[in-house]
Amino acid sequence: xxxxxxxxxxxxxxxxxxxxxxxxxxxxxxxxxxxxxxxxxxxxxxxxxxxxxxxxxxxxxxxxxxxxxxxxxxxxxxxxxxxxxxxxxxxxxxxxxxxxxxxxxxxxxxxxxxxxxxxxxxxxxxxxxxxxxxxxxxxxxxxxxxxxxxxxxxxxxxxxxxxxxxxxxxxxxxxxxxxxxxxxxxxxxxxxxxxxxxxxxxxxxxxxxxxxxxxxxxxxxxxxxxxxxxxxxxxxxxxxxxxxxxxxxxxxxxxxxxxxxxxxxxx
Amino acid sequence: xxxxxxxxxxxxxxxxxxxxxxxxxxxxxxxxxxxxxxxxxxxxxxxxxxxxxxxxxxxxxxxxxxxxxxxxxxxxxxxxxxxxxxxxxxxxxxxxxxxxxxxxxxxxxxxxxxxxxxxxxxxxxxxxxxxxxxxxxxxxxxxxxxxxxxxxxxxxxxxxxxxxxxxxxxxxxxxxxxxxxxxxxxxxxxxxxxxxxxxxxxxxxxxxxxxxxxxxxxxxxxxxxxxxxxxxxxxxxxxxxxxxxxxxxxxxxxxxxxxxxxxxxxxxxxxxxxxxxxxxxxxxxxxxxxxxxxxxxxxxxxxxxxxxxxxxxxxxxxxxxxxxxxxxxxxxxxxxxxxxxxxxxxxxxxxxxxxxxxxxxxxxxxxxxxxxxxxxxxxxxxxxxxxxxxxxxxxxxxxx
Numbered sequence: 102x103x104x105x106x107x108x109x110x111x112x113x114x115x116x117x118x119x120x121x122x123x124x125x126x127x128x129x130x131x132x133x134x135x136x137x138x139x140x141x142x143x144x145x146x147x148x149x150x151x152x153x154x155x156x157x158x159x160x161x162x163x164x165x166x167x168x169x170x171x172x173x174x175x176x177x178x179x180x181x182x183x184x185x186x187x188x189x190x191x192x193x194x195x196x197x198x199x200x201x202x203x204x205x206x207x208x209x210x211x212x213x214x215x216x217x218x219x220x221x222x223x224x225x226x227x228x229x230x231x232x233x234x235x236x237x238x239x240x241x242x243x244x245x246x247x248x249x250x251x252x253x254x255x256x257x258x259x260x261x262x263x264x265x266x267x268x269x270x271x272x273x274x275x276x277x278x279x280x281x282x283x284x285x286x287x288x289x290x291x292x293x294x295x296x297x298x299x300x301x302x303x304x305x306x307x308x309x310x311x312x313x314x315x316x317x318x319x320x321x322x323x324x325x326x327x328x329x330x331x332x333x334x335x336x337x338x339x340x341x342x343x344x345x346x347x348x349x350x351x352x353x354x355x356x357x358x359x360x361x362x363x364x365x366x367x368x
Numbered sequence: 369x370x371x372x373x374x375x376x377x378x379x380x381x382x383x384x385x386x387x388x389x390x391x392x393x394x395x396x397x398x399x400x401x402x403x404x405x406x407x408x409x410x411x412x413x414x415x416x417x418x419x420x421x422x423x424x425x426x427x428x429x430x431x432x433x434x435x436x437x438x439x440x441x442x443x444x445x446x447x448x449x450x451x452x453x454x455x456x457x458x459x460x461x462x463x464x465x466x467x468x469x470x471x472x473x474x475x476x477x478x479x480x481x482x483x484x485x486x487x488x489x490x491x492x493x494x495x496x497x498x499x500x501x502x503x504x505x506x507x508x509x510x511x512x513x514x515x516x517x518x519x520x521x522x523x524x525x526x527x528x529x530x531x532x533x534x535x536x537x538x539x540x541x542x543x544x545x546x547x548x549x550x551x552x553x554x555x556x557x558x559x560x561x562x563x564x565x566x567x568x569x570x571x572x573x574x575x576x577x578x579x580x581x582x583x584x585x586x587x588x589x590x591x592x593x594x595x596x597x598x599x600x601x602x603x604x605x606x607x608x609x610x611x612x613x614x615x616x617x618x619x620x621x622x623x624x625x626x627x628x629x630x631x632x633x634x635x636x637x638x639x640x641x642x643x644x645x646x647x648x649x650x651x652x653x654x655x656x657x658x659x660x661x662x663x664x665x666x667x668x669x670x671x672x673x674x675x676x677x678x679x680x681x682x683x684x685x686x687x688x689x690x691x692x693x694x695x696x697x698x699x700x701x702x703x704x705x706x707x708x709x710x711x712x713x714x715x716x717x718x719x720x721x722x723x724x725x726x727x728x729x730x731x732x733x734x735x736x737x738x739x740x741x742x743x744x745x746x747x748x749x750x751x752x753x754x755x756x757x758x759x760x761x762x763x764x765x766x767x768x
Contacts, residue, residue, distance in 0.1 A: 156667040157541060157653065159548045160391045166535055178665040203389055204652045208666030230389045230652065234379070255393035257555060262395065280393055281553035 104196040104224050105249050105272035108147055109307040109328060118324035120145060120365040121309060122358050123200065123333030125152040125168040127177020129344045131185040133351070135192075137340075140355040142195045145362025150227065150311075150331060151186075153179055153201030160229040162284025164334040167341060179205050179214075183221040190222035198251065200227040206239070215242035225249030225272050233269035240269075251275050256296045260303060267304030273329060276300060276310045285315030285334040289322060297326050317364035324365040332361055375686070380569020380656075383692060385685035388568040390548075390655045397555045402570040404475045409577065414470065421466050422581065425499065428463075430454040432589040432746070437716040438729075444736035445599065445743035449719070450586045452610065452750045459722065459751030460582060460610045461492035465561055467578035469496040472559035479554065480504040482561045483547040485512055485540035485606075486676030487519025488722075488751060489563030494528035504528040507547045509539040512676060518755065537670045540680050544654050564607025565684030568655030572612075572684050579613025586746060587617050594744040600625035603748035604727040605698065606642065606678035608687045610750035615696060626696035628687060629731045631673035635702055642671035644683040645691050645698040658685040674703035674763060675723035677751075704767070705730040710753060710760055722751030723760070 112119050122141050126134050138149050154169035154177050161169070179201075186197065199218060206214050206228070218226070226248055231239070233252050243250045249272035254263055257280060266274055276297060279290045290296075290313070300308055309329025314320055316335070323330045339357055343350035375382045388398060408414040422428040430451040439447045452460040465482075472480060480502045484490030490506040497504035506523055510532040513520055523530050536542035551560045565572040565579075583601075590598055601618055603611035605628035618624045633641035641647065644659045651660040653668055661669045661681035671681045690696035701709075706723055709730035714720045721729055728747050736745060753760075 156536065156669075157545050159545045159654070160552065162549070163535070170536075173667060180665070202652075204660070204662065204668070205666035208649065208651055208662060229391050230655070232388065232390070232392055232395060235387050235389060253392045255391070257393050257396045259396055262392070266392070277391075277393060280555060282549045 104194065105148065108196050109273060112147065113328070117368060118327060118365050119147040119309065119329040120320070120362040121148040121150050121329055121331045122146050122336050122361070123150040123152060123331060124336060124340065125154055125165065125172050126182040126185070127154060127172030127175055128168040128337070128340055129171050130175050131177060131181055133349070135185050135189050136351050137354055138189060138195070139192050140351050141358045142193050144355045144359040146195065146358055148196040148198060148329070150198045150200050150333070153182060153199055153205055155202040155205055158202060160282050162282045162334065164285070164337050164341065165283050168337045171344065179209055183217050186221040186223060196224040197222065198225045198227050199223050200229070203228050203231045211239045212242045215239070215246040215248055219246035219248050223248060225251055227251045227253070227275055229253060233265055236269070253277055254300055256280050256290070256292060263300050263303040267306060270306055273307040273309050274300070274304055275331070276308050276327065278310050278312045278314065281312070283312055283333055285338065286313040287315060289313070289319055294326055317360045320361045321364035321367050324368050330365045375689070376569060376573055380573070382686045382689035385658050385688040386569055386572055386656050388655060389652045389657065390568045391552055393552050394555060398568050398570065404471060405570055405574050408471055408474060414474065418467055418470055422463065426456045426462050426466070427454065428581065429585045432586055432593055434593065435717050438713060441712070441716055442733050442736035445739035445741060445745045446594065447732060447736060448590065448594065448598070448744060448746045449749045450582060450614065450746060452582060452748060453719070453721065453725070453752035457492050457495050458755070459488045459492065460579060460613060461489045461563060462495060463581055463613065464563065464575050464578040464609060465489070465492040465496040468559070468561045468574070469493070469500050469502060472502065472561070473500055475559065477557060477559035478502070479558045480561055481507065481547050481550050481558055482563060483507045483540065483543040484563065485543070485679055486755070487512065487516040487523065488677060490528070490530070491519050491522050493561050494523040494526040497528060498526040505550070506530050507533050507543040507550070509533050509537070509543045511538045512540065516676065539670065541668065548654070564609045565612045565686060566607045566654055566656060566682060572656065572686055575609050576612045576616055576686065579609050580616040582610065582613035582748060583615060583617030586614065590744060590746060596744065597621055597624055598746040599739055599743040600627055601746045601748070602627045602629060602728045602732050604629050604678060604724045604750060605645065605683060605687060606631070606680045606724065607682070608684040610748050612684060612686055614748040615690070619695060626690065627731065628696055628698040629727045630698055630700045631675055631678035631727055632700035632702040633672035636700060640672035641700065642673040642678050642680060643700045644681060645687060646700050653682040656685045658683055658688045674706060674759070675727065677722070677724040678727065699731050701727040701730045707760055707763055709733055710756070719749070720753040721749055722753045723756045725750045726753065
């Protein structure tokens with residue numbers, strides 16, 4: 102949790118927003134994932150959101166669904182992902198959030214999962230199908246292991262729920278920018294500024310915004326109103342195209358991350 | 369555990385099962401739904417409207433039939449059939465879709481979405497949507513669209529749009545994922561009509577409530593026809609809505625054994641089956657905690673059954689609870705046994721059962737002789753089997 106807090110604190114004193122790219126562990130293989138994360142940091146990423154592939158990703162659009170299927174087809178598992186993470190910690194200390202649906206974590210065993218994830222060097226958990234109301238069983242294990250539990254808010258959240266998520270989250274709160282699933286869009290939702298302003302009044306933790314942010318221009322605009330900018334599908338799409346063309350995605354992803362990170366920092 | 373406790377609890381749990389495991393964007397919608405559901409169930413005018421439709425449109429109450437030739441053939445207890453196959457649209461699914469769509473209308477929702485496997489719930493939703501003048505979109509796995517053409521045509525006839533789902537394994541679980549994604553996107557004006565006792569709270573309770581008429585009618589009919597309660601009731605279990613509908617009234621009747629029958633597909637030992645309760649592990653799928661078929665990494669695996677309606681890797685959370693507290697037991701039946709029962713009931717009684725219901729029939733054919741001759745066994749005949757005729761014909765050609 103400390104690495105997450107330190108990162109946001111440092112950026113806040115610099116009056117800058119954090120840039121957090123997303124990628125799916127094992128897409129197209131775990132060694133590439135390791136190299137991608139190192140490259141992302143080199144190009145200006147402040148935190149990493151590492152997706153754990155799941156067979157039934159109900160909050161994801163087609164781009165991230167395909168990424169999960171590529172990873173699973175190539176043999177990625179939660180256990181192997183943690184091994185990769187452990188090795189990666191020899192190379193980087195960037196904060197890493199594990200983003201995954203609840204079932205693989207639950208099946209692994211919640212206590213064992215929290216212990217192993219923390220030991221491997223994960224900093225926090227983002228579980229899109231788990232709300233603070235139902236998170237009791239993983240919460241204590243995560244706290245004991247020092248893993249930050251980050252919950253999500255959405256434009257449909259009532260004020261009551263914004264308060265609840267703000268109270269129960271650790272590190273930051275993940276604001277879903279739109280009413281829908283993941284996937285790059287061509288414009289930001291019109292109500293985004295009002296939504297983030299409403300959340301700010303009720304939540305004291307840093308707020309990072311994700312879902313739908315497709316271009317550096319959109320990332321820059323979000324960086325002006327939020328503490329963090331999360332970009333997923335726009336990066337995953339580059340990996341997809343590289344894989345389809347038989348190329349290594351590392352350089353192209355690095356270029357996109359550099360553009361996005363620079364845009365976010367322009368604030 | 370005391371099974372007479374009122375369940376689910378306030379958070380939507382049946383013991384450790386159920387709950388709400390959904391994206392935040394949907395939470396306000398299910399809270400609104402729960403509130404509206406409680407209001408209408410206390411509303412006399414809603415109950416009267418639903419009761420009138422069930423009588424004058426669906427044709428309820430459907431009868432309980434004494435299967436005298438099947439009884440003689442099995443050489444044991446007396447076998448009775450609750451005839452959900454005689455409902456309009458040919459299965460129990462209409463009980464639930466009429467209830468949910470009447471509720472949707474009262475909530476001011478203007479767009480209906482549903483998932484379907486074989487297409488029976490899709491057809492029942494399209495039917496209720498046509499009747500209640502609501503636009504309807506049905507998500508159906510591309511594999512199922514190809515193998516259930518007749519039901520796709522029926523949905524089109526009634527004005528529904530069928531959207532083939534190409535993601536994942538392109539079957540029922542993926543159709544449900546896609547329906548949930550649509551719901552995330554259009555949550556303010558859209559009502560998601562779930563077809564089984566699955567999904568986030570309050571769906572398992574709501575669907576049970578609308579299906580509980582099966583057991584309520586059947587209990588009274590058994591008292592009239594057999595003069596006593598059945599020794600045991602049997603129902604097939606995929607997601608488990610007809611079984612929950614049949615069981616619910618009998619749960620407090622401790623003398624009545626409750627038996628659910630899952631699909632063993634090619635055989636449990638082959639790993640190609642749909643027996644989540646018998647051979648799955650506890651996990652989270654489609655918004656609730658229950659028994660689920662998954663691999664060692666927690667990835668949901670594909671179910672296998674000749675019956676598309678049972679071809680689902682999860683099961684309603686209340687069944688998981690009933691299993692753990694041993695109020696109900698869950699058996700399983702292979703494709704081969706189900707097809708045999710499909711033929712046998714047709715030959716002996718002139719009733720063609722749905723392949724889903726054939727699983728329950730097949731299990732009773734196995735166990736009837738273990739009960740005293742004067743005992744009564746009640747099967748929920750959840751649907752009619754005309755829809756399966758072509759598939760069974762092909763199956764027999766390829767397997768005999």
